[in-house]
Amino acid sequence: MSPRSDPDALSRPDDHIYAPERKPDASVTQPKLGVVGWLRFAWRQLTSMRTALLLLLLLAIAAVPGSLVPQRSSDPNGVTQYFADNPDLAPVLDGFQMFDVYTSAWFSAIYLLLFVSLIGCVIPRTKHHFDALRARPPRTPVRLSRLAGYTERPLAGFETAHGASSTSSAADAAIDRAAAELRRAGYRVERYDMRGEASVSAERGYLRETGNLVFHTALLGVLVAVGIGGGFGFSGQRVVVEGQSFVNTLAAYDSFNPGRFFDDTTLDPYRLSLGELDAVYETRNQEAIGQPIDFTAHVSVQAKGGDSEPGVVKVNAPLRVHGTDVYLLGNGYAPTITVRNPDGEVVFTDAVPFLPQDANLTSIGVVKVPDGLEEQLGMVGFFYPTQTTLGSGAYTSSYPDLVYPVLTLNVYQGDLGINEGTPTSVYTLDPSSMEQLTGGSTGVESIELMPGETVELPNGLGSVSFEDVSPDAGDPDAAEGDYSQSVSRFASFDIHDDPSQGWVLAFAVLIVAGLLVSLFVPRRRMWVKAARRPDGTVVLEYAGLARGEDPGLEEAVAAFADRHANPAT
Amino acid sequence: MTLDEISIILVYSAMAVYAIAFIAYAIDLARRSAAATRAADLVGVAPSVSAPAVVAGGRAATSVGSATDATTASVPESSGTVAIERAVPSAGEAEVTGTGPATPAAPRKLGASVASGATVASVAYGRSPALRVGVAMTVIAWVLHLSADVTRGLAAGRVPWANMYEFALTGTLVITTVYLVVLVVAKYDLRFLGTFVTGLVLVLLGVATVNFYVSVVPLPPALQSAWLVIHVFVATSATGFLALGFALSVVQLMQSRRESLAASAKAVKQNFLATLPDSAALENLAYRVIIVGFILWTFTLMAGAIWAEAAWGRYWGWDTKEVWTFIIWVVYAGYIHARATRGWRGSRSAWLAIIGFSTVLFSFTVVNLFFKGLHAYSGL
């Protein structure tokens, strides 16, 4: 292969700072471009540095609105709220996909164009880089004195040190030595002898371009891994109360988001049981009373037909079992509520998860009793782990742990609206076809219970109890007023499988590695020549050429010249 | 007295010393202007090509460095000679650099541009007493600042960067540290950046102590992670480098404005800029500082994603803070590209560096305080 003069310049986009300048838009001024000409012109525009730069800046700008307006993907409740607060503006914004910015047509268009540009840029560069890797370093320039770090050293040292018979064999020896030393320093070297002047041409730092290409290709890798690999995963949410369990099947999830290519027969039906959920709150630091310190879910996992194994799920420490990752993303209280009919028969009993509303876990929950009573019964409840009364008379919770737990219930009678088969949330009650019996404007006080208490429902409908689930409940010796175990807790688990994750991580590592190499490995050329002066003497000339950012070039040339010309020291 | 109270006293002491340093640096800048004016008067004309005594020899390396990497040389196969295709310094095609023409090492290849336009003489300027005081005070303030940060960490029993007050405390410490390290390491004398660095640190510390202060509270479970140590610290360090890059880019823009005024032979008011490196050198410096910051930022983004995977169950979810981390990253990727794009090197890329740091500041203040998201850890 013949020595290539400047493979780099060829491979870079035309408007790269080190690319040779073209005649300004020669292609445009040509009389007729034709379809192919136009396509080529458009492609060159798309893969130019300027386009890449503009698309990058555009991408940055396009990402902004997603932080100003709530997004469906990360904050669906925020979107609902936004629609409620801005009924006029929200639909207009929605028309521009402002609530789905990162999957919107316009955002996608920008990054897809960018990546097309990237591909168009990287492929020719990769090809040229492979060629460059095999090319010989370019011929030694005639006048090194024009180049960076130019310096001279006398040949004298070599004449004596090597006992060379003539000046020219001393020059040869010196250049040979230079070539060997440069090769040892990681340069690719080539001897040139022109007009009787021996010289060596050396180039190093090909890794710089390699790093750059690895970096850009790995960016592409991340996009592909996320775009395709992510489609094979799923994420599901499930609330589990202490002492209960769930089996990893589609039907068991409270909500489930499969990827595009997800096949639910691949779910591994293991059983996850929640033993205890420990919550620790700050009790001593006056500035932070009640701040959560730790949540730990003690679980056991049982493979189908296998033994059960203990496990722990904590915030920041997911449990990775059977190809899925189990996260503890929420917790709260699940008061155990029992409803009896007027004859004293139990028509409903369950630990009902109440959703926390604030940091002190004031929580809201709904009880639905579809059968066993004259009419369907619904109750909307508030639970206060540590109840206090505000100045206004309203209740609130002042501490997230169970110090003085109180449950209040408003009772509704009528049609729960669950018979038509339309799915309804277990956390909401639609009272539109029901009659309110307690609380609000009924004039009847809301039902108010502490653990272990039972009260009659209004109108002789029966009774409702707030069960005390403490292990020693009912034991007369149990400490009076210790409610710390009286209400079960629930954990809300997120269970994910994302097969692309490992790929994304691998590409991310390549991105960083490529970046480090491409930004810190200097690419440079160096020449050493035994130049003959008009008076017949020979001196050693040294010079370098930076190929890109290379702040240390002059020093490197000087250091090399010193080392080479003074072999003794 | 609790450790936290000691920490606060140390913060206030550090601020006082920073203030002294700031004043000293400001005096130094004033002296620089005076020296530049005097030099111009001595020569008797407005800055001219031959302000012989005042060309700083120390700039030689600078000019050579900037000239070489802006120069494309190619070796055509046929001739075997080096053809210098473009010898336009990095400051941009239209601008002429302030390379001191009398500098012996100034490469001959700059001949064309030097001959074609007037150049801006660079005024030699040693280290004034004010500058020495400024640096000494910065070092003292840094020691106090470091002690304040360490005692805050001890008081909390963990790393001191878990809420906004602590981010600010540690982040400003990193800015000063980067500045001091660069003073030791860099080939160029960057002491002139002291005004900016101490000024910025002073303002940020002031805002932090007055507006962001929260007493020591335990870490919420989501923050109890080794990634807090890594991710947040790397992010803060990145900020330190990007801040310095911002300062250099601002000075670069001022310098290049001065240079183009001089090139068009207009009278240039002599000011401190005359004692500073030329705009091409400033640009190269800014670039070097910023790529370090960019790499740290890349790492921040990735470490954040790994942490998010563990804490929130997904590595990327376009949470507001994630969005802004991404925006900052993309803007700086744009900056790096601009440096490699014809027509964008020079002032345009400097503007991108400035926009980049504005997004960093925006993300740290406005986004942390007013935007809703999972990263609600300001502690306010």
Ligand code: HEM
């Ligand atoms: C996904 C969008 C892109 C990002 C985030 C990105 C980012 C970067 C970064 C960080 C660098 C500096 C590190 C290095 O040299 O490896 C860089 C350099 C470079 N990029 Fe990109 N890039 C993108 C797209 C493109 C495209 C579309 C092109 C082609 C038109 C391109 C061409 C280049 C070139 C030629 C360099 C070398 C610059 C130099 O010589 O200093 N990049 N890019």
